[in-house]
Amino acid sequence: MTTIADVARAAGVSTATVSRALSNPDAVSEPRRSQVLQAAKALGYAPNYAAQSLRTTRSQRIILTVPDISNPFFSAVIRGAEEAALAARYSLLIGDTHHDSEREEYYAAMLTRREADGMIFLGHRLAPTMVALVAKQGEEAPIVNGCEFEPGLNVSSVHIANAVAAAEAMQHLYDLGHRRIGVITGPLLSPISRDRLSGVQGAAAGQRLWDEVTVRTGDFSVDSGEALTHELMAGTAPPTAIFCFSDEMAIGAIAALRERGLDCPRDVSVIGFDDIRYARAFHPALTTISQPKEAIGRKAVEMLLAILARKAEGLASITLPHELVVRASTAPPPAG
Amino acid sequence: MTTIADVARAAGVSTATVSRALSNPDAVSEPRRSQVLQAAKALGYAPNYAAQSLRTTRSQRIILTVPDISNPFFSAVIRGAEEAALAARYSLLIGDTHHDSEREEYYAAMLTRREADGMIFLGHRLAPTMVALVAKQGEEAPIVNGCEFEPGLNVSSVHIANAVAAAEAMQHLYDLGHRRIGVITGPLLSPISRDRLSGVQGAAAGQRLWDEVTVRTGDFSVDSGEALTHELMAGTAPPTAIFCFSDEMAIGAIAALRERGLDCPRDVSVIGFDDIRYARAFHPALTTISQPKEAIGRKAVEMLLAILARKAEGLASITLPHELVVRASTAPPPAG
DNA sequence: CATCATTTTGTAATGGATTACATTATGCAC
DNA sequence: GTGCATAATGTAATCCATTACAAAATGATG
Secondary structure (H helix, E strand, O other): OOOHHHHHHHHOOOHHHHHHHHHOHHHOOHHHHHHHHHHHHHHOOOOOHHHHHHHHOOOOEEEEEEOOOOOHHHHHHHHHHHHHHHHOOOEEEEEEOOOOHHHHHHHHHHHHOOOOOEEEEEOOOOOHHHHHHHHHHHHHOOEEEEOOOOHHHOOEEEEEOHHHHHHHHHHHHHHHOOOOEEEEEOOOOOHHHHHHHHHHHHHHHHOOOHHHEEEEEOOOOHHHHHHHHHHHHHOOOOOOEEEEOOHHHHHHHHHHHHHOOOOOOOOOEEEEEEOOOOOOOOOOOOEEEEOOHHHHHHHHHHHHHHHHOOOOOOOOEEEEOOEEEOOOOOOOOOOO | OOOHHHHHHHHOOOHHHHHHHHHOHHHOOHHHHHHHHHHHHHHOOOOOHHHHHHHHOOOOEEEEEEOOOOOHHHHHHHHHHHHHHHHOOOEEEEEEOOOOHHHHHHHHHHHHOOOOOEEEEEOOOOOHHHHHHHHHHHHHOOEEEEOOOOHHHOOEEEEEOHHHHHHHHHHHHHHHOOOOEEEEEOOOOOHHHHHHHHHHHHHHHHOOOHHHEEEEEOOOOHHHHHHHHHHHHHOOOOOOEEEEOOHHHHHHHHHHHHHOOOOOOOOOEEEEEEOOOOOOOOOOOOEEEEOOHHHHHHHHHHHHHHHHOOOOOOOOEEEEOOEEEOOOOOOOOOOO
């Protein structure tokens, strides 16, 4: 491995000059600078990452944990984060937690070991190590929550207005003429689900139709959407529309309807949440709440970088715009 | 930050003993060991990653580059890789290249800087830095290719038998009675596409029906599947079945058929490739070639670790089993 | 109890870059 | 040409853990 000393020797200067020529060019006179650059190039020199990181106490890394990396919603967020990180010459370390707290803790420990300068977590749970860090460092703690917003955690976050979005989804169904609506939420441990449910309640109450809403708790998966739709449709007076808190569950819901010989949207409307990559190509194309996924990822990184640069002013909770995208999976209820 | 010296002081031993107690417990007598462990715990000590990495010249990191992280095929591979890496106490640095060679080079440079011990790339192109590394280190170069297999690259790889799989897909269509078949490939720069196309040719020639095959070159995206299907169907004597080299293109193909008022599989059968997460839930559920995505990721990591441990014996090119999954998007051609 | 082998522990060098501080070179004014 | 401010460069300490080697402790043997 070529070291800075090799370059220094080749260029006939000190290691200090090499270091400066590379990382702070203005501090070196032109002739030296090109000498150094040339020597570095000739030797194929690249600064050793560990040494640099040890000396500067900066890793230029961000650790991002996701509950499930193969979920296209999360992977879109990751994509945005990666982009923003790259632009700032940071790199992303990705941890798939599989919703498992042991893994969450494992990744959290990376901050302690200074493997990363900061952490972004997409989820609603904070590993004990991180809670301790927040307790100690307060708003200086280099932690940002993406997608969710749990005030008790005391960390900055980026998300959409989940309650508002959910209310809009409901209102869309009411506007189409639906009265009996089934709602399939995500786990109620997550604020995302609770917020959306509040929005549902608000919208329903506004129409004096809360009695006509049936709520079931899913887990965001296709399977749970499918199973719970069967449950909803099996009752007397089944709903004419189903609002799922994720597109995956909406896909499951539509599959269940089909299994029961029902057509979406003719017999039952379905509305999803997220606007994942396949929402448009699916048949029927999903009506859904579009989340600015890439932007959430980008913004989360930017917020984290601001904290790291000590430019953040207190905790921030940023709300990004969502959008109701009406496609083919919703329609007026069948006559009668 | 607490350092090893703090722990040493607190435990009344030397730093060497602390280091040993932590990373090589057998080398330390029982009483000391517990002294040290207790002190470390009390102080909340965790070894500094950069220092450790600098000293040992091991980063315990693997860099994995993907052309598009939000593609569920790749994210499933990543998931498998992450798992295997974690099991070996390595962590994964993920780089989304957006198919962009500059980014490929950027991530490749991480190896040079020793930010990672090895690299796995899902794609068919090797950045110049990596090519140079392979030229220098030969089969010792810590690089593994996932999904594709390009012999000229001289790196080990994990993949399925693409030609065989493609031939099986064609044979499935022939068995159903199809004669005129449209094929939508991926970019022919990638060996994956070329191999699959060879399989198609083999199967068609075996039936003496190569004349009846129409090939179009896509880019694996939903959009290209859609556009090229329109092209295929616009001709005189359009195909009765379409084989797409990715599920995403198959989804696009089915959408195009629907736009033309055609039903899949009644009027035209469609078969995909990959068996992504949504293949099953899509309507009609996709007939496709299932790739062992997680296993590819896992295996790639294992191969890389073997190279790093100098346990690999020469270049390896591992073929994992695929499977034709027949679902609802294929059926016999319409009568007449 | 002396001797030697074996464990255990400590001392200090090491990995490679950055940077405070010291030194030397350069430029400008008179 | 001298003196002084400023720019450029160099010397060496530093970041923190690991580990070769040296030293000390322990135990076994006769």
